[in-house]
Amino acid sequence: MEMNNDNIEEEQPTPETVSRLVNQFQDMGSTPSTPRNTSPSRASVDTQDTMQSSSQTTTSSKPPPPPNSQNSQGAKDLMISYSHADSEFMKKLREKLEASGISVWVDVSGLQAGVDFLNKIGQAIIDAKLFISILSSSSINSKYCKDELALAYISSSAIFPITLEPRKNFYHLMDTGMKLQLASYKWVDFHEEDKIEESFKELIDMLHTELHQRQEEEEKEKNQQERDYEKKRKRFQRANSRANIYRKSMSNTIEDEKEILPSQFWQDRFTGQKIEWSKFVDAVVKAFQSNMDYVFSSSEDQKWLMGVLHREMEVDSDDFLHYDKFEGFCTVDDEIQSVWKRIEDQARENYAMKEVFDMDSSVRVEAIENLAKFRSAAVIEALRDLLSDADANVRAVAAISLARTEANDTQTVNRLLRILIDKDRLVREAGCLALGHLHSKQAVSKLLHMWRNDVISHVREAAAVALQQIGGEEVEQAMHVTKVLADEIRQLTEDS
Numbered sequence: 001m002e003m004n005n006d007n008i009e010e011e012q013p014t015p016e017t018v019s020r021l022v023n024q025f026q027d028m029g030s031t032p033s034t035p036r037n038t039s040p041s042r043a044s045v046d047t048q049d050t051m052q053s054s055s056q057t058t059t060s061s062k063p064p065p066p067p068n069s070q071n072s073q074g075a076k077d078l079m080i081s082y083s084h085a086d087s088e089f090m091k092k093l094r095e096k097l098e099a100s101g102i103s104v105w106v107d108v109s110g111l112q113a114g115v116d117f118l119n120k121i122g123q124a125i126i127d128a129k130l131f132i133s134i135l136s137s138s139s140i141n142s143k144y145c146k147d148e149l150a151l152a153y154i155s156s157s158a159i160f161p162i163t164l165e166p167r168k169n170f171y172h173l174m175d176t177g178m179k180l181q182l183a184s185y186k187w188v189d190f191h192e193e194d195k196i197e198e199s200f201k202e203l204i205d206m207l208h209t210e211l212h213q214r215q216e217e218e219e220k221e222k223n224q225q226e227r228d229y230e231k232k233r234k235r236f237q238r239a240n241s242r243a244n245i246y247r248k249s250m251s252n253t254i255e256d257e258k259e260i261l262p263s264q265f266w267q268d269r270f271t272g273q274k275i276e277w278s279k280f281v282d283a284v285v286k287a288f289q290s291n292m293d294y295v296f297s298s299s300e301d302q303k304w305l306m307g308v309l310h311r312e313m314e315v316d317s318d319d320f321l322h323y324d325k326f327e328g329f330c331t332v333d334d335e336i337q338s339v340w341k342r343i344e345d346q347a348r349e350n351y352a353m354k355e356v357f358d359m360d361s362s363v364r365v366e367a368i369e370n371l372a373k374f375r376s377a378a379v380i381e382a383l384r385d386l387l388s389d390a391d392a393n394v395r396a397v398a399a400i401s402l403a404r405t406e407a408n409d410t411q412t413v414n415r416l417l418r419i420l421i422d423k424d425r426l427v428r429e430a431g432c433l434a435l436g437h438l439h440s441k442q443a444v445s446k447l448l449h450m451w452r453n454d455v456i457s458h459v460r461e462a463a464a465v466a467l468q469q470i471g472g473e474e475v476e477q478a479m480h481v482t483k484v485l486a487d488e489i490r491q492l493t494e495d496s
Helices: 015-025 047-059 084-099 114-128 143-154 176-182 193-232 261-270 277-295 299-312 324-329 339-358 364-373 379-387 391-403 410-421 425-438 442-455 455-470 475-494
Strands: 078-081 128-137 158-163 274-276 320-322
Touching: 015 261, 015 324, 015 379, 078 084, 084 193, 084 299, 084 410, 128 143, 128 193, 143 339, 158 176, 158 193, 158 475, 176 277, 176 339, 193 410, 261 277, 261 324, 274 277, 274 324, 274 379, 274 442, 277 299, 277 320, 299 339, 339 379, 379 410, 391 410, 391 425, 410 425, 410 442, 425 475, 442 475, 455 475
Parallel strands: 078 128, 128 158
Antiparallel strands: 274 320
């Protein structure tokens, strides 16, 4: 929802907050405290509108919202993102949803402007199973609506776009991020007055179907959690983000191009097992130009996409793409997907990550802290990058979140090893605990050095905890020798 920023106090993340998070991380089942967002603050609505809303609620003859509504604590079924200009429709939508038994989080009641408000928005999006994006000429220009949509996308929420105007009125004004994130979902239209009730019924039926499916999935996941724990510790592989059952392919995608598999794409255009990257780019553009023109708002965005693909397809140092890397890119959950679908999905995910983790994002820190449970390639790559953030608190939270992803591949471990020499003691402490949680044998020698030599006692303790988690003969022997030497030195000191 778009907001004004008047009279809002900003709160900087404090070392005490991050230290508490680091301490809680030693128990992986706990929920860390939230470091405060350093981005520009956001107000919910202006004070007058908030008071009016409160007054209307008090004097209304309508029954109060059900117990599972916004006024109660805890995660809700659904989050609504909207522009303040569309607040009247939002209120009607919320009433309809709550009357149907769907609990709703929406930022108009019970919250005060300021940093705590921002944290609650980010947490509400992450906790909600469903996310409604109300689309209008106003909302598509709202930075906050864009941030919320991006966070919902990478949080694997089921997204339901609804339109208050004909799509032709605003689609060409949408930026690339919104186009990408919404292109593959079924849109429900509310701009025809005589069909609004019909549209409400269609939307509510879709929401209930999706909720039922997600509840079944959660039950299955809960039952398999113990058996799957060791599988989660394996090296990271590409996996599908959970998407709602109404997700579809882009409406304008050319059918015969959409379904091209990597083997067919390669055989029809190239010979041999590798190709110059520039020639591959030319072939992709030629094959999917109409699709890219529809989704990408500028040539710069298309260049950005090629940079993403260059990295994700692991183009070699001589700028050649190898077929096995190309096929690997198109393989998700051990299933080979069509070339355009993978390109579109990769672009969508990376653009969402770029928007959420941007320095000016209104949901940045909440995303860093909470997105570890979504083990996508884009999330892991973003968390790795944040280990070099200018803010030490962000670096510490990113290290902990990265460990929670269970991504113990060489690249992740190497990036975590680098922060063991960080100037900030909380970052070093978080790095130790992260490597310990990942059971990284590669980190043993550095952790032993820190256990013996770091000047900060909390860091030494974190290194000791990490070493105990990793275990093994090398650790046991080194720690035994160090303890014996320490005891002998202490004894000599006491004797003298």
